[in-house]
Amino acid sequence: xxxxxxxxxxxxxxxxxxxxxxxxxxxxxxxxxxxxxxxxxxxxxxxxxxxxxxxxxxxxxxxxxxxxxxxxxxxxxxxxxxxxxxxxxxxxxxxxxxxxxxxxxxxxxxxxxxxxxxxxxxxxxxxxxxxxxxxxxxxxxxxxxxxxxxxxxxxxxxxxxxxxxxxxxxxxxxxxxxxxxxxxxxxxxxxxxxxxxxxxx
Numbered sequence: 001x002x003x004x005x006x007x008x009x010x011x012x013x014x015x016x017x018x019x020x021x022x023x024x025x026x027x028x029x030x031x032x033x034x035x036x037x038x039x040x041x042x043x044x045x046x047x048x049x050x051x052x053x054x055x056x057x058x059x060x061x062x063x064x065x066x067x068x069x070x071x072x073x074x075x076x077x078x079x080x081x082x083x084x085x086x087x088x089x090x091x092x093x094x095x096x097x098x099x100x101x102x103x104x105x106x107x108x109x110x111x112x113x114x115x116x117x118x119x120x121x122x123x124x125x126x127x128x129x130x131x132x133x134x135x136x137x138x139x140x141x142x143x144x145x146x147x148x149x150x151x152x153x154x155x156x157x158x159x160x161x162x163x164x165x166x167x168x169x170x171x172x173x174x175x176x177x178x179x180x181x182x183x184x185x186x187x188x189x190x191x192x193x194x195x196x197x198x199x200x201x
Contacts, residue, residue: 014098015100017085017099017148020145022095023096024097026063027080027081031100032119037155039111039155040157041121041160041164042160042172043171044128044129044132044172044173045057045171046127047072048073053089056069061081061086081105082104084098085122086125087124089137090135102119105121106123110164111164117164126138130171131171131172139181143185146185157191160196176196
């Protein structure tokens, strides 16, 4: 439990964020001993792609997705993945894995001189399409969540899936408003990947 004197005990219990809807995923593991949780990774997801508002993402992260419910699901059949958080188009926030634990969101990855970013990152999924736009409530929820995570963990990097797995992943993509997020958080530009502030259109 966090020391109540620093204020974070009000927001966190065992790596679970008070202001998120909790739905525990079985897809997680222990972080390596001494792991420094200093990276936030932003992703985008929708199931089926481009369809919003259903419960399929939650089902995927909890190994309950009906692979026969949509033709696209056959292409990911058997996949076992998770993220710490999921932000819907409305800004509604879900949590699936304690931030003290290792979620399965990054895959083969490398960033700031370290490989296997699952070991020392917090993964956040935005409901949306790779390369598409995200909604204002999502950015509001994302900024508030990132600030809360940084109060509990020594965050000094934030990046997209595309930055930790270039050539393999391209989300959240070119429409992600990194500059707006940086302004909302008032974090130093060096916390963000090089070049991202010139990308959003």
